[in-house]
């Protein structure tokens with residue numbers, strides 16, 4: 558791939574990506590009803606990953622941008638007529654891994670379907686990936702793995718918080734809103750100190766519009782076993798929504814003047 562991908566300089570409809578799966582009608586990954594595209598490829602190795610089958614970039618079903626645009630075009634009314642204004646969300650894996658394809662895909666979604674575009678990411682990846690993808694992105698769902706550097710590395714095992722913070726600054730520079738997604742993992746991300754650090758991180762980012770707490774996805778365990786990889790979190794139980802109410806309340810209180818919705822406990 559060239560330094561920065563500019564879809565206008567190529568036959569972008571013919572560019573191929575490795576697709577893990579698609580979902581035609583999702584409603585939790587961004588505003589309104591959404592088409593969800595999961596791309597293969599992720600170099601982070603999060604302790605609780607529920608999709609280790611997306612890690613390998615070279616597998617998946619090869620699809621062109623044109624094939625996906627046709628598929629989404631047939632369903633367009635489900636998205637544009639939904640409350641909140643729907644659109645397309647790309648997740649993974651880490652979608653920035655296939656940034657050339659992603660840039661062409663998002664460009665085509667806007668040009669041919671005029672739909673809202675959203676990328677769910679860890680906020681990692683190289684600068685040329687950011688420069689290729691962000692010009693065609695309306696919203697990012699940024700998975701903040703932790704807000705304390707050493708603990709961030711303990712969870713992702715290959716990535717650093719500092720890179721994610723730079724990504725948030727890049728969003729701010731481009732005035733792209735983001736939603737914070739934070740997995741509550743007992744013993745790793747749920748102490749008062751952890752949440753205070755998260756509050757501080759979000760306070761430093763004026764483009765954050767929403768904070769979502771997600772229970773640690775215990776179900777991923779079976780996929781690790783199927784792939785023959787040892788699961789590192791054997792004895793940790795998924796928390797109930799009521800058990801993270803104190804976290805949501807603490808964060809709501811911290812942002813009561815900024816009108817940021819906080820979800821996860823209902």
Ligand code: SF4
Nearest residue numbers: 599601602603606650
């Ligand atoms: S960033 Fe997401 S896909 Fe990648 S290892 Fe972590 S949880 Fe899994």
